[in-house]
Amino acid sequence: MSAEYRKMILSGNEAVALGAWQAGCRFAAAYPGTPSSEILPALQQCRARLGGDLYAEWSVNEKVALEVAVGASLAGARSLVAMKHVGLNVAADPFFTLAYTGVEAGLVVVTADDPGMHSSQNEQDNRYYASHAHVPLLEPSDSQEACDFTRLAIEMSEACDLPVLLRLTTRVAHSRTVVEFEAAQSTRAPTGAPVNPAKYVMLPGYAKGRRATLEARIEAAGEWGLREDITREVAGEGPVGFIASGMGYQHVREVLPEAPVLKLGMPYPLPAERVREFAARLNRVIVVEELEPFLLERVLAAGLAVEGLPSELRVGELTPMRLAAGLAAMGVEVGERWHRSVAEPMGGLPPRPPVLCPGCAHRYVFTALARHKVFVAGDIGCYTLAALPPLCGMHTCLAMGAGISQAHGIAKAMEGKQSVVAVIGDSTFTHAGLPALLNAIYNHSNMTVLVLDNRSTAMTGGQDHPGTGLTLSGEASAPFDFAAVARAMGVESVHEAAVGDHAGIDEALARAIAFEGPSLVVVTGPCPLRYGALAAPYTVDPEECIACNECLRLGCPAISVPGDSDGKPAIDEALCTGCGLCAKTCPVGAISQREGGEAGG
Amino acid sequence: MADDILIAGIGGQGVVTAGDLVAHAALAGGYQVKKAEVHGMSQRGGSVVSHVRISDSGAIYSPMIPDGAATWLVALEMLEGLRWLWMLAPTGRAIVDDRRVPPTSVILGGPSYPADPAGPLAERGCILCATEIATAEGAPRAVNTVLLGALSVCLNLPLEAWRRALEECIRPKHLDVNRRLFEAGQDLARRTAANLLTG
Ligand code: SF4
Ligand code: SF4
Numbered sequence: 133m134s135a136e137y138r139k140m141i142l143s144g145n146e147a148v149a150l151g152a153w154q155a156g157c158r159f160a161a162a163y164p165g166t167p168s169s170e171i172l173p174a175l176q177q178c179r180a181r182l183g184g185d186l187y188a189e190w191s192v193n194e195k196v197a198l199e200v201a202v203g204a205s206l207a208g209a210r211s212l213v214a215m216k217h218v219g220l221n222v223a224a225d226p227f228f229t230l231a232y233t234g235v236e237a238g239l240v241v242v243t244a245d246d247p248g249m250h251s252s253q254n255e256q257d258n259r260y261y262a263s264h265a266h267v268p269l270l271e272p273s274d275s276q277e278a279c280d281f282t283r284l285a286i287e288m289s290e291a292c293d294l295p296v297l298l299r300l301t302t303r304v305a306h307s308r309t310v311v312e313f314e315a316a317q318s319t320r321a322p323t324g325a326p327v328n329p330a331k332y333v334m335l336p337g338y339a340k341g342r343r344a345t346l347e348a349r350i351e352a353a354g355e356w357g358l359r360e361d362i363t364r365e366v367a368g369e370g371p372v373g374f375i376a377s378g379m380g381y382q383h384v385r386e387v388l389p390e391a392p393v394l395k396l397g398m399p400y401p402l403p404a405e406r407v408r409e410f411a412a413r414l415n416r417v418i419v420v421e422e423l424e425p426f427l428l429e430r431v432l433a434a435g436l437a438v439e440g441l442p443s444e445l446r447v448g449e450l451t452p453m454r455l456a457a458g459l460a461a462m463g464v465e466v467g468e469r470w471h472r473s474v475a476e477p478m479g480g481l482p483p484r485p486p487v488l489c490p491g492c493a494h495r496y497v498f499t500a501l502a503r504h505k506v507f508v509a510g511d512i513g514c515y516t517l518a519a520l521p522p523l524c525g526m527h528t529c530l531a532m533g534a535g536i537s538q539a540h541g542i543a544k545a546m547e548g549k550q551s552v553v554a555v556i557g558d559s560t561f562t563h564a565g566l567p568a569l570l571n572a573i574y575n576h577s578n579m580t581v582l583v584l585d586n587r588s589t590a591m592t593g594g595q596d597h598p599g600t601g602l603t604l605s606g607e608a609s610a611p612f613d614f615a616a617v618a619r620a621m622g623v624e625s626v627h628e629a630a631v632g633d634h635a636g637i638d639e640a641l642a643r644a645i646a647f648e649g650p651s652l653v654v655v656t657g658p659c660p661l662r663y664g665a666l667a668a669p670y671t672v673d674p675e676e677c678i679a680c681n682e683c684l685r686l687g688c689p690a691i692s693v694p695g696d697s698d699g700k701p702a703i704d705e706a707l708c709t710g711c712g713l714c715a716k717t718c719p720v721g722a723i724s725q726r727e728g729g730e731a732g733g
Numbered sequence: 734m735a736d737d738i739l740i741a742g743i744g745g746q747g748v749v750t751a752g753d754l755v756a757h758a759a760l761a762g763g764y765q766v767k768k769a770e771v772h773g774m775s776q777r778g779g780s781v782v783s784h785v786r787i788s789d790s791g792a793i794y795s796p797m798i799p800d801g802a803a804t805w806l807v808a809l810e811m812l813e814g815l816r817w818l819w820m821l822a823p824t825g826r827a828i829v830d831d832r833r834v835p836p837t838s839v840i841l842g843g844p845s846y847p848a849d850p851a852g853p854l855a856e857r858g859c860i861l862c863a864t865e866i867a868t869a870e871g872a873p874r875a876v877n878t879v880l881l882g883a884l885s886v887c888l889n890l891p892l893e894a895w896r897r898a899l900e901e902c903i904r905p906k907h908l909d910v911n912r913r914l915f916e917a918g919q920d921l922a923r924r925t926a927a928n929l930l931t932g
Contacts, residue, residue, distance in 0.1 A: 141768075303796060309766070310765070382795045385792075386799070452797060456799075475819040478818060481812060482838045482843060484779055484812070485779055487837050489778060521841055522837070689836075689837060689840075692839065706868075
């Protein structure tokens with residue numbers, strides 16, 4: 133392919149895909165998770181627009197995705213695997229030992245961290261995985277670097293016989309900045325998996341050998357960190373210099389554009405020589421980073437007298453303003469612009485947290501569960517929003533698949549004195565629910581699993597999974613049958629109902645909860661956001677309405693009480709999807725559909 | 734010229750697309766651009782903002798607009814306009830749709846929706862009937878395009894750049910109606926929002 137330079141505005145995720153494409157990545161696997169979900173679809177777009185060979189799949193979870201990519205790398209295909217930060221916890225088992233075996237073809241593991249927890253259950257700092265597992269870490273600070281570092285990561289991986297961890301954060305993954313790139317791809321055809329037990333069979337005897345070589349391999353990776361395109365010094369003036377990586381670099385340049393900065397594209401292994409040389413020329417050096425003091429600890433361990441940011445900045449997302457305030461508190465002169473008094477946000481405004489979408493008929497199950505007065509062990513997905521008012525229908529949310537195990541633990545501890553239902557989505561069930569259910573069955577649990585099947589990994593944008601019957605590339609695949617699998621696994625009390633069939637759901641729940649032993653209910657109804665099920669909007673007849681507020685308790689954002697209506701609800705027709713759920717809930721039949729059509733439920 | 738544009742609204746209203754349009758127009762106009770937003774959970778009917786920073790002079794580093802430094806606030810709903818008003822620089826201006834969408838907290842009898850949201854917003858810019866215009870054109874989901882038409886009158890970007898941005902960001906089957914709504918927004922700003930232009 134002839135060299136052709138292009139300039140585009142890309143998100144960090146799109147840029148990662150582009151860099152992987154340039155490096156000849158022909159194999160990619162992921163489980164969707166914000167803020168990483170767009171990487172695989174973007175890689176498919178690269179292939180469609182720019183050519184080349186690519187196989188990409190949604191794997192059922194991050195551990196499987198990593199192992200699949202490891203297999204592809206073993207066969208000689210350059211590979212990428214992507215996940216959100218907590219996904220690497222799931223993939224941690226193969227990740228650590230992968231550093232021992234190393235790779236055949238280049239393999240980049242992308243982790244997308246979420247400082248500030250915009251869409252996550254914690255804000256763990258995955259840079260520690262790199263040092264813990266002895267895997268080199270690259271950390272881009274904008275889309276250009278996301279592209280270039282991904283390409284470098286695949287090359288470095290292959291050259292150093294190690295996987296490379298590429299760490300994004302929400303503000304890198306989901307910001308759009310300009311990328312200039314060459315539309316050219318290197319190629320490396322898969323040559324077949326070699327039989328090399330000393331390298332790939334991690335029995336203790338072989339593993340000891342690989343552990344010994346790991347030190348030399350990570351040291352060789354450290355040489356890459358000396359490169360000017362990875363570690364870059366920005367000359368500047370002023371008494372204070374900064375060491376920064378990732379988004380911290382952009383923020384410190386925003387606050388102090390004239391200051392000297394050593395930008396580390398590879399925080400691990402630390403390019404200690406470059407850091408020492410930089411620090412030696414300055415009176416005062418401050419390490420700027422988001423979340424944990426990862427860089428600070430490493431620079432201090434190298435014996436250099438540097439300072440970190442005030443510890444309160446380790447909690448939550450770093451912003452230019454927070455950084456400026458933190459630096460000012462350390463006595464750094466930050467300039468007029470950052471001392472201006474900024475207006476306080478207006479007080480007393482009603483908050484607008486995320487809610488279950490209008491038209492999501494799955495919300496009914498939470499009102500049904502409330503009648504049974506059960507403890508609801510929850511899970512991760514859009515249905516977690518049912519934990520918020522008005523439904524308040526979920527009492528835990530810990531980790532993918534954890535609801536089923538938690539429910540089993542509660543049931544055992546309470547010896548039948550507390551009824552427990554585990555609520556889990558379809559995608560989450562295939563991700564980590566299966567082994568938890570097997571465990572519950574095996575150990576004679578007495579609890580109910582309620583699978584809310586909306587035929588989609590909805591929270592992350594509506595991706596496919598084994599239950600939808602489609603793969604990432606749109607190929608048909610036998611849809612995973614939750615009820616049949618549960619029966620085959622030995623659950624005796626299995627029930628199915630469709631959303632909208634409230635009598636059916638009520639009966640299924642009543643029978644499942646009353647059953648002595650593990651039971652399972654599947655409630656199926658496609659996600660209206662993904663499948664676009666739109667019907668004519670509903671409307672409230674104020675003549676009929678008795679202002680009982682039953683419909684409001686569904687928490688549908690389309691229903692509200694206008695100030696001038698004697699407490700009677702009204703429906704916003706622009707938001708209503710016509711699911712008909714409120715009409716079924718109204719005790720006096722005051723809600724009806726506008727014109728023609730049936731309720732879509 | 735450098736502008737920091739904050740676009741605020743409710744998840745699902747097209748805040749992210751509006752930000753993309755501004756970013757593409759700026760790039761087509763030869764500007765440097767950075768844009769930040771979040772996807773995922775907050776998009777489920779929650780409060781959403783997109784930061785777009787453009788400049789044809791100095792470099793842009795952080796993709797996030799510093800607190801109290803936005804030169805423009807484009808809000809697709811009045812409560813969301815109020816929520817982010819503090820981000821405006823002292824000379825910044827707001828362009829706000831006159832739509833009210835009470836959040837669940839209000840629906841459930843929590844804090845009430847501000848009684849006069851228009852007051853403080855109008856003081857800092859103008860309130861436009863963008864929903865009405867978009868609905869009349871049969872495209873209630875394209876309110877963002879009307880507001881961007883109004884914004885385009887205030888920014889220094891060539892019209893050609895906006896045309897290209899619409900082509901790049903809007904699906905072909907919706908392009909015509911979006912072009913019309915963009916022009917309607919321009920008209921509306923020119924006719925009714927003199928205070929934006931004199932800022
Ligand atoms: S029919 Fe009722 S519950 Fe369904 S989206 Fe419309 S207002 Fe909400
Ligand atoms: S459920 Fe029916 S009667 Fe009760 S407030 Fe809603 S519309 Fe009125």
